[in-house]
Amino acid sequence: MQWLEAFWTKEGKGIPKDAPKKTGLPLFAEIVAREWWELVKLNLLFLLFSLPLVTLPAALFATATISRMMAKDRPVYLLRDFLEALRAHALRATLWALVAGATVIIGGGAISAYAEAAKTSLFYAAPLALSLVVTLFATLWAACFVMVSVTEVRSFWETLKLSALAALLRPLPLLAALVFVATLWIAHILFYPVSVFMPAVMNFSLGMFAVAFGAQGVVAQVLARSGEESTTQEP
Amino acid sequence: MASISLKKLNKTFGALRVVHDIDLEIADKEFIVLVGPSGCGKSTTLRMIAGLEEISGGELIIGTDLMNDVPSKDRDIAMVFQNYALYPHMTVYRNMAFGLELRKAPRDIIDRQVQEAAKILDITHLLNRKPKALSGGQRQRVALGRAMVRNPAVFLLDEPLSNLDAKLRGTMRAEITKLHKRLDATFIYVTHDQVEAMTMADRIVVMKDGHIQQVDTPQNLYDRPVNMFVAGFIGAPQMNLLPAKLTQEDGRFFALVEDHKLPLPQNFDRSPLAAYEGKDVILGIRPENFHELAPADIDPANTAPFHAVVELAEPMGSEVHLNLIAGGRNLIARVSPRFRSKIGDRVSLVADLTNAQLFDPQTERSILY
Numbered sequence: 001m002q003w004l005e006a007f008w009t010k011e012g013k014g015i016p017k018d019a020p021k022k023t024g025l026p027l028f029a030e031i032v033a034r035e036w037w038e039l040v041k042l043n044l045l046f047l048l049f050s051l052p053l054v055t056l057p058a059a060l061f062a063t064a065t066i067s068r069m070m071a072k073d074r075p076v077y078l079l080r081d082f083l084e085a086l087r088a089h090a091l092r093a094t095l096w097a098l099v100a101g102a103t104v105i106i107g108g109g110a111i112s113a114y115a116e117a118a119k120t121s122l123f124y125a126a127p128l129a130l131s132l133v134v135t136l137f138a139t140l141w142a143a144c145f146v147m148v149s150v151t152e153v154r155s156f157w158e159t160l161k162l163s164a165l166a167a168l169l170r171p172l173p174l175l176a177a178l179v180f181v182a183t184l185w186i187a188h189i190l191f192y193p194v195s196v197f198m199p200a201v202m203n204f205s206l207g208m209f210a211v212a213f214g215a216q217g218v219v220a221q222v223l224a225r226s227g228e229e230s231t232t233q234e235p
Numbered sequence: 236m237a238s239i240s241l242k243k244l245n246k247t248f249g250a251l252r253v254v255h256d257i258d259l260e261i262a263d264k265e266f267i268v269l270v271g272p273s274g275c276g277k278s279t280t281l282r283m284i285a286g287l288e289e290i291s292g293g294e295l296i297i298g299t300d301l302m303n304d305v306p307s308k309d310r311d312i313a314m315v316f317q318n319y320a321l322y323p324h325m326t327v328y329r330n331m332a333f334g335l336e337l338r339k340a341p342r343d344i345i346d347r348q349v350q351e352a353a354k355i356l357d358i359t360h361l362l363n364r365k366p367k368a369l370s371g372g373q374r375q376r377v378a379l380g381r382a383m384v385r386n387p388a389v390f391l392l393d394e395p396l397s398n399l400d401a402k403l404r405g406t407m408r409a410e411i412t413k414l415h416k417r418l419d420a421t422f423i424y425v426t427h428d429q430v431e432a433m434t435m436a437d438r439i440v441v442m443k444d445g446h447i448q449q450v451d452t453p454q455n456l457y458d459r460p461v462n463m464f465v466a467g468f469i470g471a472p473q474m475n476l477l478p479a480k481l482t483q484e485d486g487r488f489f490a491l492v493e494d495h496k497l498p499l500p501q502n503f504d505r506s507p508l509a510a511y512e513g514k515d516v517i518l519g520i521r522p523e524n525f526h527e528l529a530p531a532d533i534d535p536a537n538t539a540p541f542h543a544v545v546e547l548a549e550p551m552g553s554e555v556h557l558n559l560i561a562g563g564r565n566l567i568a569r570v571s572p573r574f575r576s577k578i579g580d581r582v583s584l585v586a587d588l589t590n591a592q593l594f595d596p597q598t599e600r601s602i603l604y
Contacts, residue, residue: 009318011369011370012366012369012370013368013370014368014369014370014372015360015364015368015370017357017360073363074363075326075328075329075363
């Protein structure tokens with residue numbers, strides 16, 4: 001049984017302090033490889049606290065909080081921090097869900113309607129394109145709102161402004177994250193029933209982690225800029 | 236206040252007594268090292284102080300409180316183990332915070348203590364990693380950090396460096412010494428490595444077969460060993476212990492080793508020497524007290540030529556350890572790398588008796604102290 005003991009006690013390679021830090025996709029992959037089990041537990045927590053449905057937005061914000069901490073390489077007490085974030089963001093998350101949900105539904109409806117109409121007349125191509133862009137921007141804005149909210153405590157309106165700015169400043173990493181989320185769900189659909197356990201095991205947490213990872217740079221940027229502006233405005 | 240008193244402390248396993256009535260006073264903020272060969276009772280003594288072993292007899296007092304029946308968690312001590320004993324399923328942060336979490340310390344205090352300890356030990360970048368990914372030295376730092384966050388009055392370290400390679404051991408020795416100065420706490424350190432003991436300790440406790448042989452500062456242990464065991468254990472390479480006969484000539488004492496007549500220093504206490512005149516003794520000369528040429532700063536009256544045959548030469552870089560044979564006796568001399576010799580050569584060295592030691596061959600105790 002020495003192999004079992006050695007599995008836990010064998011000396012590792014060590015982690016040099018001054019090793020060049022990974023960035024981008026390699027860093028994403030490294031964090032997922034290291035935290036995969038915590039992501040599974042996070043996914044289960046999200047599902048559990050979403051069951052009442054009214055708590056789904058708060059659970060989403062709590063998942064975003066944990067994901068952000070993982071992306072920042074901060075120590076995480078999973079249950080404790082999840083519950084704390086759930087309580088802290090319950091009201092804002094519910095409001096966000098109503099506004100963002102309504103926006104995305106209206107946008108989706110507009111896209112569907114104009115797409116149908118554009119089949120018969122090219123006149124509707126322009127509104128179709130506009131509704132696509134607006135809906136996409138609204139989705140990015142909604143994602144940035146979540147990430148700004150869980151990063152720093154600001155008023156609702158200020159968070160709206162900052163998240164809009166973030167969505168405009170650097171949309172590509174966040175867009176890539178949302179494409180990744182879409183890929184996860186497409187994979188679940190395409191490979192069903194083999195992929196039946198994907199939503200239960202990782203789709204929600206891994207998707208949110210991808211969003212947190214993609215947004216962390218631009219969120220830090222807009223918050224820092226906002227902090228500088230408020231400093232220069234002081235008498 | 237973290238002074239420790241051991242009064243007739245002993246430990247018995249069934250019929251076997253492994254620690255025999257230890258009396259030891261450890262001052263507050265002292266760095267004391269228990270050193271000795273395997274099985275001498277040093278780890279058992281440490282574990283009795285920690286509360287991990289029941290005390291069979293005697294008293295353990297920490298500060299002013301009797302601790303014999305006090306559980307480990309209430310003794311205000313923290314322990315660092317040889318095999319680190321980190322929780323493999325927890326991150327470094329959780330490992331370090333665990334003790335405080337059990338004590339229901341507030342979160343902000345836990346975080347502050349852990350971050351502070353991590354900064355001191357330079358392991359901030361490891362806080363979110365599991366022990367499996369860490370090297371031995373990093374794991375040892377985490378184990379130290381786990382002890383530090385509790386701010387104990389006494390740190391107990393049980394051979395913490397023995398699983399590390401030689402180079403890392405040297406680095407960590409310095410780190411632990413610096414840590415002691417920084418934390419200003421009492422450290423009780425167990426090791427079988429006399430180099431660790433000599434470099435780190437304020438005082439060293441040399442143990443053998445469950446008994447304390449000598450308690451003294453490193454330099455005093457080196458210069459004034461009370462018996463042959465301490466003389467041979469402390470110092471590397473170990474002291475040469477040569478059978479000799481004590482004689483007196485014209486008011487001067489000599490040690491006769493085979494056909495060598497070695498003059499003993501005039502400042503040696505004459506009354507114990509007189510008691511052994513004409514009798515067999517054991518003469519102790521450290522390897523560095525053999526020279527190619529008599530050094531200028533040594534009284535020539537305390538030196539004598541010494542002839543031997545080279546059995547083996549071990550180049551160490553800055554010096555050469557010559558394994559010699561003289562009159563059927565093996566001894567070691569430390570000479571400079573310039574001293575050229577090969578196996579089988581008959582060499583003439585100068586023996587410096589200024590710091591020579593004399594022991595009774597029966598009791599093995601020092602004649603001089």
